[in-house]
Amino acid sequence: MNIKRTLLTGLAIGLVVFAAGSLFAQKGKMIQIKGSDTLVNLVQILAEEYMEKNPGAMLAVMGGGSGTGISGLINGTCDIADHSREWKKSEIAQAWEKGVKPRFFVIAVDGLSIIVNDKNPIQKLTLAQLGAIYRGEVTNWKAVGGPDKKISLYGRQSNSGTYVFMQEFVLGNRNYSKDMKEMNGNAQIIEGIVGDERGRGGDEGGIGYVGVGYLYDENGRIRKGLKVVPIAKDDKSPTFLPTNKAAVDSGDYPVARPLYQSTNGKPSPAVAAFIRFEMSPEGQKIVEREGFFTISPKHIADNEKNLR
Amino acid sequence: MNRTVKTAGAAALVAALAALATPLKAQQSFSTTVYFDYSFFLTDGGPNTSGDIDNKFNFRRAYFNYENRWGNLRFRFRYDADNTANITAVDFGKSSTKKDDKLRPFIKHLFLRYDNLIPDSSIMVGMTETLTFKPAENRWGFRSVAKTLMDGYKDVTGVDIRASSADLGASLTGSYTKYFRYGFMVSNGSHYSHAENDRFKKFMFQGTVVPLAGFSLVGYMDTEKRAEDKQATTLKFDANFERIKNLTVTFEWFTYDSDLNTLASGTSYDVRGWSLFGRYILKPGKFTLFVRGDQYEPNTEVGDDKINLIIAGFEWQPTDNAALKIQPNVWYYTYENPDRKNDVVAVMTFFWSF
Secondary structure, X not given: OHHHHHHHHHHHHHHHHHHHHHHHOOOOOEEEEEEOHHHHHHHHHHHXXXXXXXXXXXXXXXXXXXXXXXXXXXXXXXXXXXXXXXXXXXXXXXXXXXXXXXXXXXXXXEEOEEEEEOOOOOOOEEHHHHHHHHHOOOOEHHHHOOOOOEOEEEEEOOOOHHHHHHHHHOOOOOOOOOOXXXXXXXXXXXXXXXXXXXXXXXXXXXXXXXXXHHOXXXXXXXXXXXXXXXXXXXXXXXXXXXXXXXXXXXOOOOOEEEEEEEEEOOOOHHHHHHHHHHHOHHHHHHHHHOOOEOOOHHHHHHHHHHHO | OHHHHHHHHHHHHHHHHHHHHOOOOOOEEEEEEEEEEEEEEOOOOOOHHHOOOOEEEEEEEEEEEEEEEEOOEEEEEEEEEEOOOOOEEEXXXXXXXXXXXXXXXXXXXXXXXXXXOOOOEEEEEEEEEOOOOHXXXXXXXXXXXXXXXXXXXXXXXXXXXXXXXXXXXXXXXXXXXXXXXXXXXXXXXXXXXXXXXXXXXXXXXXXXXXXXXXXXXXXXXXXXXXXXXXXXXXXXXXXXXXXXXXXXXXXXXXXXXXXXXXXXOOOEEEEEXXXXXXXXXXXXXXXXXXXXXXXXXXXXXXXXXXXXXXXXXXXXXXXXXXXXXXXXXXXXXXXXXXXXXXXXXXXXXXXXXX
8 A cells, every 4th residue: 555655646736736736838919819710820830930039939820710719718727718709798708707807909901802703704792782691681793783693602600700790780680691601711701612723623703802911922912713793881881802901901892800819817928029029010010911900099099908 | 286287388389489480590609618627636535436546537518509599489309428437338249238328418498599589588498498507507617517506516425416407398597677587497306317217297496686786696496296185385595796896706505405314213304505705806817716615414403414515726727718727626625424434636627628
């Protein structure tokens, strides 16, 4: 019994020392970032650049959807939540219950792009037509000025901030068509509509919505086989593309949204330093390079206030 | 009462038919969660259930989940497995039956849930989670280490408490502003491991008040007729303090009063207990400390039967995702009964999720 007890005690002490060692051996604070799939690539690149410039800084970036990030922040499993929508009422209530006081930061702006296969001759859509299409009220392109072809819908899963944003701002908070294919990510939506690299398996009747950062190939050109549909607020308004920053900034392009990060209360110095890097000209250059829009001076002022 | 039950039944039927009429969409997920541990009794006695075994490897739980969601409608099918079920197996070759401790699956959840039919609410129908343990479990957060107070001790003491984490029935839960939560459930009362065995239903009520950010009070009551003239009632109260960043402290108290729990003399007794626990997230997603102290009284009419338990340990996540958690912990039992020696149990718990 004594030998066993000694062995077990030794094992337990060994594990504690190992865990404590791994915990405290890190010179800098490991910052856990979790959430929006729209933001995950951008924040990963920002984190890599930041770590390169700040040896000792450690950041781990994970996706999972805006809901996952927000719930992680509420439950204390991450330091920063990435989200592409505002917090829901139920999330604010949960945060209140758990004593979490969120502070919000806009780090980029996304023009949500409506995409079709480039063989689709459709020239424009209004916000109302787009809503009717995604609610399943319009099921043929002919009804909105396109060819006589059945519309097939591509969208995101409901834990995605993009799904919620579209539902609130385009569908008027009504349900998506039950025929919509709920895809895992932006890349899967594009693949569903365009097909593989050679264009095989594309869907000529398909329509989807993706972050503007996903429109471009490695050469900075709109991906082959993809067409971005110009959108108008209503019948009488001019159309705009999400690739037009001025239209997104002015609000003329109607399907645009800020992309957020949130923290529990005032960010720690390590977290604040990373957010400041994201807001800096250097960070915003990365934002632009990755196909998103830079934040406005008002966003910067609001962010600064929340950092203090 | 009959009318209430019939109305709940009709609502369940309508919801089930609506679900059947809805084609399933692709938002499906499969997942598995396993609690595996090695426990070692550092003392010679051990709690009632330990018998002569002074150390063991054990799969305490293995869950397999299938979930599907379409808009506001969700489905869950969860297999659970533990090796305490002691199910009778049939040996067809020998035309005999036998009992064993094999790790066998059983259905733990099989429900559909509809959100926001009433704003900020969820309706669940089928074999669903009950309202009994969830608020405390959410705060404790270490079911892989130990069940919460009322849930856990029935296995140790063998005293019959009609309380379970899942049951066949229908529930409505929701919130009204950020200050109030409510829950109501009607169920068979015979829980997930048995078919309905009487005509009586169990009614559960739960109310939560959150007067301040990070401070909440939860009141819970359930009541069930056990026979024409026998009633069983549970009262439970939780106070949660979460106002300090990364720290959760909860006090839980309950009393269970069943007319079926009687001494040989016919005197009725209650079961009571309290628990105080806390956890502190030292590093988000990496390292959490936890500690808990319980006192459990299996029979209020008998002296010297209280059990005290202290659990302490930490959780370490070696990877960046939550797929693996290592949770070393120590249990220290003391007994009011002077004839019983104290127990110390060292446990190495592994939590896997994939």
